[in-house]
Amino acid sequence: MIHFDNVTKVYANQNRPALDHVSVDVDKGEFVFLVGPSGSGKSTFLRLVLKEERPNSGAIHVAGKDLAKLSNFKVPHLRRRIGCVFQDFRLLPKKNVYENVAFALEVIGKPRRFIRKVVPEVIELVGLEGKAHRMPEELSGGEQQRVAMARAFVNRPMILLADEPTGNIDPATSIGIMKVLDRINRTGTTVLMATHDAAIVDSMRKRVVELEDGKIVRDQSRGVYGQAY
Amino acid sequence: MRANFIFSEVWIGLRRNLTMTIAVIVTVAVGMGLLGIGLMINSQVSSLTGYWTDKVELSVFLCEKNSPFPACKNKGAITEEQKAALKQTIESLPDVERVDFEDQAKAYENFKDGGNNSILLSVIKPEDLPESFRVKLKDPDKSTAVQDSLKGQAGVSNIVNQRQILESAFGFMEKLRNMALGVAILMVLAATLLIGNTVRLSAYNRRRETGIMRLVGASNVYIQLPFVMEGVIAGLIGGVFAAVLLIFTKVFIFEQIQTYTAAPLTWNTVAFVITVTMIIGVVICLLASFVTLRRYLRV
Structure with missing residues (x-):
């Protein structure tokens, strides 16, 4: 599903590469934690998957597509198959829960009838039934992140990228967020989650890929956050 | 949507x-x-x-008594022979289509029709206006050449090229x-x-x-x-x-x-x-x- 082959990314004006000859394979339906200290290259990895950045060398395949050969014109279609969740939720403050989720479908031109059908379903999936008409400011951090996840998942993407989704949320609420991610993963969606949260990684017992200074230092199935050799 | x-x-x-x-x-x-x-x-x-452009004419004004133009100074009014000779000269030019003579009475009519103000009209008399030949050209672009060739002919006081005014x-x-x-x-x-x-x-x-x-x-x-x-x-x-x-x-x-x-x-x-x-x-x-x-x- 995601295939990195010897990928190196150096940002302009920086000597040290953000990613240094990284090769990794993520299969369909996998749940992968991407761990490592700040600046280790986790976010760069996610940005490369979205083709927001281009690698300096190496090949990236996402959902069977060679990103180097994917024209800019087709990048939006790639992104429709990838859902994204961020630490800062990125909701539209002037739209309510339903409208925030529906926005993701409106802007890719889905018909109104389809939107009316699927948005309530996905709001229920993330556990926000009955809150469809609340505004983001009326919701807790955990609930806002659920809205963001509903928006990321409403188009049934093949891949869900989560960049520190629990970074702004207290540990108790984080468990609920992880349950939603797990539920999404069980529908067959590949989930790739960058995180600092050791407790969550340890409790989930999923594959862990650890980055340090742009290199993969560990790739372990059913791993934990800390060094566990 | x-x-x-x-x-x-x-x-x-x-x-x-x-x-x-x-x-x-x-x-x-x-x-x-x-x-x-x-x-x-x-x-x-x-x-x-x-x-x-189609309507452009050359006005060849003729000398009269006391004409202020240097070309006529001390020569007096144009004589009938000069007038006939001038007409012939103009007509013989290859670019000229037609020549009309405008005497003082006709000049006064035109002057009145030209929308000039009444004070000026009350002062001006037909004798004050010069006689002229109205020259219609075959090719309006040649007007300057024709004008130059007629300048200095005996009895010509002044030539007005309407094209230049336009x-x-x-x-x-x-x-x-x-x-x-x-x-x-x-x-x-x-x-x-x-x-x-x-x-x-x-x-x-x-x-x-x-x-x-x-x-x-x-x-x-x-x-x-x-x-x-x-x-x-x-x-x-x-x-x-x-x-x-x-x-x-x-x-x-x-x-x-x-x-x-x-x-x-x-x-x-x-x-x-x-x-x-x-x-x-x-x-x-x-x-x-x-x-x-x-x-x-x-x-």
Whole structure:
């Protein structure tokens, strides 16, 4: 599903590469934690998957597509198959829960009838039934992140990228967020989650890929956050 | 759904940047208005040139007693023999089509019909007006050559080339046109920069929305269209104001001077000019929005 082959990314004006000859394979339906200290290259990895950045060398395949050969014109279609969740939720403050989720479908031109059908379903999936008409400011951090996840998942993407989704949320609420991610993963969606949260990684017992200074230092199935050799 | 969504976005954008939108509308209106006026003057000049060129004559004025022109000084009035010889000379020129003699009585009639004021008319008597030959040319472009060859002939006091009079009038209109076009170019430049700025502000105001749109895979057209539409709508409104300005110019200026010009500016021309300025205005707005978006809305 995601295939990195010897990928190196150096940002302009920086000597040290953000990613240094990284090769990794993520299969369909996998749940992968991407761990490592700040600046280790986790976010760069996610940005490369979205083709927001281009690698300096190496090949990236996402959902069977060679990103180097994917024209800019087709990048939006790639992104429709990838859902994204961020630490800062990125909701539209002037739209309510339903409208925030529906926005993701409106802007890719889905018909109104389809939107009316699927948005309530996905709001229920993330556990926000009955809150469809609340505004983001009326919701807790955990609930806002659920809205963001509903928006990321409403188009049934093949891949869900989560960049520190629990970074702004207290540990108790984080468990609920992880349950939603797990539920999404069980529908067959590949989930790739960058995180600092050791407790969550340890409790989930999923594959862990650890980055340090742009290199993969560990790739372990059913791993934990800390060094566990 | 699509159209609805885009128009609500456009409306929000225009309202948020109201002052900038007004600035764009005003500059486009003035710029396109001046461009249109320039085009209208241009069409007026060419239709007038066409109309008058056929009618251009040389007036060969003849010496009389006490003529003030140096060519006649101390020679007295032209004699009948000189007159006949001169007529023959003129007629023998290859470029001359027809020669008419205008005596003092006829000159006085023409003078009266020329719309001169009554005080002048009460003072002037037929004897005060010179006799002349009215020379019609086969090819109006040769008027200067003919004028030169007749200069200095015995009994000729002065030659008036109507073409030169017309050319100075056209020259004035052409200067007016160039000025209008020059200012129009400056205004178009200002409009382009203003639209760029408006779109930039708009893009900044809506960076949240566009960021999300990008993430969920909205196509570039979908993301950019609201911004481009903002520019185009502002340009269109400016174009409408310019059209009103041009219609006013036609009614209050061109129709006033048309009494003298004998080749009126038609409504067809006005409609054509309005269409052209509208299209130019909208295209400029479209391009300006597009170019700015490429810089400020990374896709």
